[in-house]
Amino acid sequence: MDTDQAILAFSALAQSTRLEVFRLLMEHEPDGLPAGEVARRMGVPHNTMSTHLAILTRAGLIEAERQSRSIVYRAQLEAVRGLAGFLVKDCCGGRPELCAPLIADLSPCCSPQKPSSKEVAHG
């Protein structure tokens, strides 16, 4: 994930419809959803959605695959990993002491064990 790619990704997610689409496709991993279904669920005209999907695709956040008459879109986990890594490593830049607490905060979120009802206390 280089800087240009990161900017594409940030830019793609900096729009409410696209952000929701991305989340929708994340929820539907690994099956994905056809373009029309995404447009229908978001209440957006199909051509507008097509543009949004193209932008997300160009950013590498989703990927298209033709399945018969439909084109199914899927979220790209690697892109999320790359973007989160960019964010975190960015702040690391030679200073892991800054970054460690960030990682520590993320880890409980997705560990197989439940986070023992402990949330981030600091607001």
Next chain:
Amino acid sequence: MDTDQAILAFSALAQSTRLEVFRLLMEHEPDGLPAGEVARRMGVPHNTMSTHLAILTRAGLIEAERQSRSIVYRAQLEAVRGLAGFLVKDCCGGRPELCAPLIADLSPCCSPQKPSSKEVAHG
């Protein structure tokens, strides 16, 4: 970090100058840098930079503090944490199995031990 705040943050970072400014301020944690110094280093007019700094501030990614005649800007680590968490928890939404590998990939980046020259093999 709610959706609107995330969009503000993504939007703020989706611009090359602002992204670089943010990284610059990360490098200068915890001392920060005065606005004029940031503008000078980036080779950007001070008023243009002022706007960028305001956008980053509004997104919560940096914070301003007056120090005598200067206004010193500092990166907000919590914002990075929040944004990375938003990204990751976003994909977690009930499915930690998707998220675990993302965390696993981030962890070596900032651990006190060096990552043993092992990078993400998959491109």
Next chain:
DNA sequence: TCCGTATGTCGGGTAATATCGACATATGGA
């Protein structure tokens, strides 16, 4: 108070983006 420095705000010109109607392309079935 007056001046110089540091920063923010306003205005307008230009460029980029969002949206959507209309049309084009691609697939599968008869």
Next chain:
DNA sequence: TCCATATGTCGATATTACCCGACATACGGA
């Protein structure tokens, strides 16, 4: 081939973002 479905592309318009000159505000020193 013809048709219906599914999706993408083009063109126009409205909105927003970026940039920077000019002016305004805030602070410190004399």
